[in-house]
Amino acid sequence: MPPARRFRDPPAATPPPTVQIVTGRTWIHGRLEAVEIGIDEDGYIRRVAKNLTGAPRRxxxxxxxxxxxxxxxxxxxxxxxxxxxxxxxxxTLQAALGGVGLAADMPNTQPPTDSVDRFQDRAGRARGRAAVDLLLYATPTRPGQIGPLGRVAGAFKLFLGPTTGIGDPPDPAELPGLLGRVAETGLPMTVHAEDPQAFRPGPDPLDTVDWDHHRPATAERRAIDRLRIxxxxxxxxxxxLTDPGLIPELVERAVSFEATPHHLLLEATRGDGPRRKVNPPLRRPSVRAELxxxxxxxxxxxxxxxxxxxxxxxxxxPFPQAPSGVPGVETMLPLFLEEVRRGDLDLGVLVRAAMERPARWLGQPMGRIAPGHRAHIIVIDFRDRQTIAARRLHAPCGWTPFEGWPAVFPKAHLLGGRPIVEDGEYVGRPVGQLRRPEFASGDAVAPA
Ligand SMILES: [Zn+2]
Structure with a gap:
């Protein structure tokens, strides 16, 4: 993977020439407008205008x-x-087909990504194999490795609750020092916020309703409280995030947060089996509707x-022994593009939540169709509604929790201006870059 370029180049004496013009309509200034996008040979957007000339057109x-x-x-x-x-x-193939141009990959690998050596090994394995850009998380479990990891990793992930592949959460006495060390690196840190002390013991959970009872939203609230330091x-x-009641507090504390398609669209249901077992659990219908x-x-x-x-x-x-987690990178955006098509979701809200803010959070020149940003562009035709079926998706696991749901998949996907998806089929090569944040001084801490 070639090294990532700087987010904000100093003004060049001669801007690189536009080598390609892409035309269509886009969401600009709060509405859809016809645009022509000029892309340079490095795969960056150089100009966005009503009319461009001087290069081949797509x-x-x-x-x-x-x-x-x-x-x-x-x-x-x-x-x-x-x-x-x-x-x-x-x-990353699933990401490409689902309209995701950068995927940030979690560090609960085996072994966990908790040292520079392990990080470099993981990065080496990814090199030349990624269909889209990748940003790799590290986990800050070894205090002496946090500083060195800060110079190579893309972000940190802290697990306050038990999850697949990660052992005990950090000792409360060590948490302040750990958070301080991560802050010194300047990298963003994502937290799995569940406090296991708030889990309720009881008989084996048999369905998603029991699972919600066993790992209640109070565990999420307590973990978020622990982060006040x-x-x-x-x-x-x-x-x-599963508990919408925590939103005002997170906004006030300038803490960023995410919600997942499964917590937004699926709910705890009596008799619902381990295919829908996730951590944190699906919540009851009223909580899910509010989220x-x-x-x-x-x-x-x-x-x-x-x-x-x-x-x-x-x-x-059986439910107690089944692992937690569902596939979703290929269906995330298509599910919510269908919400837009149906008129239930504003396209501007989706663009901010799925593109602009995550890109800004990770310090990436992406998520906007604007000069200086990567020409990572998806092409959507809202008349082309499809039905999600695992056999047509590309997850080797062969199943999806959204079987039968309507969705709008991208027709095409350009990565740095090069087509990787055409007519809904992957046509690319593994040209994804390994990315790190490119924070400019003065950036807001939280995108909320
Ligand atoms: Zn996860």
Missing amino acids: DFGEAILLPSAVDLHVHFREPGGDPRVESVADG APPGLRLHVAH LRAFREGRIPCLASDHAPHSSEAKDR
Whole structure:
């Protein structure tokens, strides 16, 4: 993967020439307008105007051009995962087809990504195999490695609750020092916010309603309370928020957060089996409806998939033994483009939550169709509604919790101006870059 370029270049004496013009309609100044996008040879947008000339044109007519989505939260499970279930190559292929141009991959690999050596090993495995850009998280479990990891990793992920592949959460006495060290690196940190002390013991959970009872929303609230000691300079983000009642407090504390498609669209249901077992659990219908309302009102800054595939054999074990997690990077954006098509979601709200804010959070020149940004562009035709079916998706695990749901998949996807998807089929090569944040001084800490 070539090294990432600086976010804000000093003004060049001669701007690189436009080598390609892409035309269509886009969401600009709060409405859809016809645009022509000039792209340079490095795959950056140079000009956006009504009329451009002087380079070959790629005309998408009345179709809608949007920036590719940035997914803050995926588990591609390399190294250590079963390659028949997921890999960087398969995960980024699903991302490409689902309109995600950058996927941020979590560090609960085997072994966990908790040292520079392990980070470099993981980065080396990804090199030349990613269909879209990748940003790799590290986990700050070894205090002496936090500073060095800060110079190579894309972001940190802290697990306050138990999850797949990660052992005990940090000792409360060590948490302030750990948060301080991460703040010194300047990297963003995402937190899995569940406090296991608030889990309720009881008989084995048999369905998603029991699972919600066993790992209640109070565990999320308590974990978020524990983060009050975070130093003000820490770029803090809460993964997979489930309790909409916590939104005002997070906004007030300038803490960023995300919601997932499964917590927004699926709910705890009596008799619902381990295929829908996730951490934190699906919540009861009224909580889920309130979370979706908050998302539609633009009160949730980021949408993220928490793509976490497991084999169908593992997910069909008895509920207590089944692993938590569902695949989702290929269906995240299509599910919410369908919400837009139906008139239930404003396109501007979706663009901010799935593109602009996650890109800004990770310090990436992406998420907007604007000069200086990567020409990661998806092409949408809202007349082309499809039905999600696992057999037509590209997850090796072969199942989806959204079987039968209507969705709008991108017709085309350009990565740095080069087509990687055409007519809904992958046509690319593994040209994804490994990215790190490119924060400019004075950036806001939180995108909320
Ligand atoms: Zn996760």
